[in-house]
Amino acid sequence: MISPKTGEGSLEPRQALVDVRLFLQRRSAVFGALIMLVMILISIFGPLIAPFSPSAPDYSHILAAPSLHHLMGTDEFGRDILSRILNGARLTLAVGFIGAFASALLGTPIGLATAYFGGWLDDIVMRVVDVVLAFPGILLAIGVIAILGPGLQNVIITIIVFGVPMFARIVRGSALGIKNLEYIEAAKAGGATTGRILFQHMLRNLVGPITVQLTLQMAQAILVASSLGFLGFGAQPPTPEWGAMLAEGRMFLTIAPWVDIFPGVCIFLAVLGFNMLGDGLNDMLDPRLRR
Amino acid sequence: MASYLVRRVLQIIPTIIGVSILAFLFIHAIPGNPAIVMAGPNASTQTIHNLSVQFGLDRPLIEQYWYFLVNAVHGQFGTSFGDGQPVTKIIGYHFMPTVELAFFGLGLAVVIGVGAGIISAVRRNSTLDYTVMTLSMMGVSFPAFWLAMMLIALFAVRLHALPSGGDAGWTSFILPVISLGTSGAASIARFTRQSMVTTLTSDYVRTGRAKGVRESALILKHAFKNALGPIITIIGIQFGFLLGGAVVVEVVYAWPGLGNLLITSVESRNYPVIQTLLLLFSLEFILASLLVDIAYAIVNPRVRYD
Numbered sequence: 001m002i003s004p005k006t007g008e009g010s011l012e013p014r015q016a017l018v019d020v021r022l023f024l025q026r027r028s029a030v031f032g033a034l035i036m037l038v039m040i041l042i043s044i045f046g047p048l049i050a051p052f053s054p055s056a057p058d059y060s061h062i063l064a065a066p067s068l069h070h071l072m073g074t075d076e077f078g079r080d081i082l083s084r085i086l087n088g089a090r091l092t093l094a095v096g097f098i099g100a101f102a103s104a105l106l107g108t109p110i111g112l113a114t115a116y117f118g119g120w121l122d123d124i125v126m127r128v129v130d131v132v133l134a135f136p137g138i139l140l141a142i143g144v145i146a147i148l149g150p151g152l153q154n155v156i157i158t159i160i161v162f163g164v165p166m167f168a169r170i171v172r173g174s175a176l177g178i179k180n181l182e183y184i185e186a187a188k189a190g191g192a193t194t195g196r197i198l199f200q201h202m203l204r205n206l207v208g209p210i211t212v213q214l215t216l217q218m219a220q221a222i223l224v225a226s227s228l229g230f231l232g233f234g235a236q237p238p239t240p241e242w243g244a245m246l247a248e249g250r251m252f253l254t255i256a257p258w259v260d261i262f263p264g265v266c267i268f269l270a271v272l273g274f275n276m277l278g279d280g281l282n283d284m285l286d287p288r289l290r291r
Numbered sequence: 292m293a294s295y296l297v298r299r300v301l302q303i304i305p306t307i308i309g310v311s312i313l314a315f316l317f318i319h320a321i322p323g324n325p326a327i328v329m330a331g332p333n334a335s336t337q338t339i340h341n342l343s344v345q346f347g348l349d350r351p352l353i354e355q356y357w358y359f360l361v362n363a364v365h366g367q368f369g370t371s372f373g374d375g376q377p378v379t380k381i382i383g384y385h386f387m388p389t390v391e392l393a394f395f396g397l398g399l400a401v402v403i404g405v406g407a408g409i410i411s412a413v414r415r416n417s418t419l420d421y422t423v424m425t426l427s428m429m430g431v432s433f434p435a436f437w438l439a440m441m442l443i444a445l446f447a448v449r450l451h452a453l454p455s456g457g458d459a460g461w462t463s464f465i466l467p468v469i470s471l472g473t474s475g476a477a478s479i480a481r482f483t484r485q486s487m488v489t490t491l492t493s494d495y496v497r498t499g500r501a502k503g504v505r506e507s508a509l510i511l512k513h514a515f516k517n518a519l520g521p522i523i524t525i526i527g528i529q530f531g532f533l534l535g536g537a538v539v540v541e542v543v544y545a546w547p548g549l550g551n552l553l554i555t556s557v558e559s560r561n562y563p564v565i566q567t568l569l570l571l572f573s574l575e576f577i578l579a580s581l582l583v584d585i586a587y588a589i590v591n592p593r594v595r596y597d
Binding site for chain 2: 028127128130131132134135136137138139142143145146147219223226227230231232233243246250253254257260261264267268271272275276279
């Protein structure tokens with residue numbers, strides 16, 4: 001859908017999806033992209049480079065402070081925290097990716113259709129969106145978990161339940177701004193089908209805001225998933241999910257703070273990375289902010 | 292203004308009805324017969340029957356919803372499992388601690404956020420601006436519960452300076468309020484800066500400067516007043532996040548509020564309490580949005596005549 005076709009596209013008010021030079025000027029975006037790259041690498045190779053098993057207890061090294069042997073110390077079962085973090089990265093990233101992409105995939109067509117058709121469809125769908133978003137973020141998630149029960153899979157579902165209306169609202173807002181532009185009129189006059197107008201002509205010009213929202217949504221998804229993990233509603237022990245690790249380590253905050261410091265720093269960096277990337281992309285794609 | 296007010300109040304009615312339907316359906320969304328799930332694995336048929344009658348689960352859905360609404364209007368939300376107390380009474384115990392926490396948390400977020408945002412906008416592209424914006428980017432990325440734990444580790448465990456939890460005197464407010472207010476302050480700072488940059492670079496501010504208006508009056512009276520609209524909007528949105536954040540922060544600090552109540556209720560499958568809390572939280576959020584829109588209309592008269 002991004003590949004330009006000959007003859008059309010050149011007259012559309014479209015920006016290149018990624019203008020590399022512009023991107024590299026944004027230090028925050030570059031930093032965010034680097035963090036994301038590291039996260040992806042750890043997700044793939046983490047278990048291979050982990051020095052210890054993430055699950056095997058070692059009762060002779062319980063709650064050991066960080067040292068050359070255990071760089072981030074050990075937890076209450078003597079498990080190496082660095083190894084657990086390296087093994088847990090893929091869970092965090094998976095929740096972020098799946099949660100955000102599924103939300104975009106379901107929410108974008110809804111936003112496009114409501115903006116384009118308007119009328120009663122728009123009224124009804126947007127009222128439903130208002131209702132779902134009237135439940136403050138994590139509270140909706142807790143409500144859904146109360147129905148479905150705890151678990152990482154259900155956490156992803158709650159993220160999607162909240163993400164879809166979010167995307168629908170944002171895509172609709174952006175789509176309203178372009179649906180009366182001349183090139184859409186021209187496409188209509190040229191006999192393009194509704195589907196083609198929606199998913200080719202309109203969607204192509206919304207790639208910017210959707211990408212930004214996708215990135216920010218990943219940050220939100222990671223935050224919500226780790227909060228639910230911490231509350232005991234997400235991944236269950238002994239899964240090395242970072243939020244669940246913090247829930248386990250909370251009891252040892254007074255005597256072994258490293259159990260709580262490192263997983264938290266990792267969540268923070270992951271969220272920070274996606275936020276900075278989204279922020280940088282937003283600045284880049286919004287010419288009004290370039291000053 | 293009056294007609295705008297009426298229109299805006301009427302607009303939230305469908306949302307409130309929708310929220311009430313969602314909260315009502317919550318009990319029915321539990322897999323299996325709600326009465327059996329609620330009664331637990333070892334319940335007698337009599338208990339299950341009583342629960343069915345208590346929630347009217349043997350009636351048609353529409354009728355059940357109607358009774359749910361009528362009861363809700365009368366302030367009746369059923370009884371809590373376990374101790375059999377009225378849900379409203381239990382929520383009453385936990386209401387004020389959360390309100391206080393949210394009030395001070397939002398207060399901190401607004402004061403620091405708006406202040407830092409204005410300074411950043413006035414000194415934009417300076418080192419100070421970059422520092423504030425970097426800090427605010429970090430602020431929105433902190434998981435609130437982790438920040439809460441780290442503050443405890445530092446100020447309560449290491450320095451013995453502040454209490455690590457509970458609700459005893461004003462000192463026990465300090466750490467929870469900081470944990471709760473940080474991300475809000477960071478968000479508000481970013482939006483304030485953006486909004487202020489827009490007004491500070493506009494023509495009427497340049498004209499004012501050329502006329503010789505004092506810089507402080509220019510910033511606060513001319514630019515800030517016009518930047519206020521978006522700032523109020525983001526403060527309203529932050530209130531919703533704050534209610535959510537209060538849940539995890541309350542758990543970390545053993546704060547006797549609604550958040551802690553919600554978590555223990557989910558753990559013990561105390562569905563009437565969960566249902567009422569979901570309704571309450573969303574109504575608060577809707578009310579906050581309404582207040583924000585009214586405030587917006589006051590500072591920006593153009594909105595009223597849309």
